[in-house]
Amino acid sequence: MPDATFTTPDLTTFAGLDELGLEVVGQRLEAGRAVLAHEPLGWRPTTLLVTVRRYRCSGCGHVWRQDTTGAAEPRAKLSRGALRWALVAIVCQHLTVARVAESLAVSWNTANDAVLAEGPRVLINDPHRFDGVKVLGVDEHVWQHTRRGDKYVTVIIDLTPVREGTGPARLLDMVEGRSKAAFKQWLADRPASWRAGLEVVAMDGFTG
Structure with a gap:
């Protein structure tokens, strides 16, 4: 593309995975879903497949795993990007929890619990939400x-x-x-x- 306003295509950046400290190394497109990212691309549920590195100290034998808390909470079914998407979908686009759960390919309870937890963290606990109110x-x-x-x-x-x-x-x-x-x-x-x-x-x- 000769237009200087465009950059080289980057699937990691396009999918927003760089914000989570992750990098796309492959993709698998199926009829019902895409195995690649952390939030829906369009209305097709999209699954993030992450390889977690394990490290072992040759001296003491201690073993630990790569820190992935930037991508998602421990044992969470939804990434931080998916939580943000769900919150925007409900608050701004007025989607139902059932529609959000379908788009994320999770149960209603999983989507509802995630939104109820993410809402106070992002909205209610935001120290700047009262700024400029007249x-x-x-x-x-x-x-x-x-x-x-x-x-x-x-x-x-x-x-x-x-x-x-x-x-x-x-x-x-x-x-x-x-x-x-x-x-x-x-x-x-x-x-x-x-x-x-x-x-x-x-x-x-x-x-x-």
Whole structure:
């Protein structure tokens, strides 16, 4: 390709495996799947086949394995790339857990447990998710349709991107209950400097 904007084809980079510290050394394309990478290419389930090196010290005889935690959690069925793909598919593309599980060729429980664990790690525990928030949206939401426990939650949304025309609203948090005290406590838990930066709070007419 003479166009200088293109680089030499690299399957490792194309599949995103370089981010996991892995390198593609072969491929096997079957009718139902591709054995190569860590996340679906299109809607065909794609399996990552990894060779893990074992090392042995000639002096003491100690044996250890290559560290692959950059690619996936120990004994995990999904790589870190697959977890990110699943989270984006559910949060941004509104896919169901069943559809995500089918795309990753895992059970519903495996996909659901992985997303529930990855969500707090990537979203809730992100220290920068409150940066630049100037406009808040607050509303109540029916979280569960059962008679046990509080079925309502207070939803807090970042509306700053909408007002500034830079993107869609972002979910900041969900607090159990829909009382005035629930939202008040949530605000109290934020730093005073952050609260001082708020300009607008858009909320429904409920007591919160």
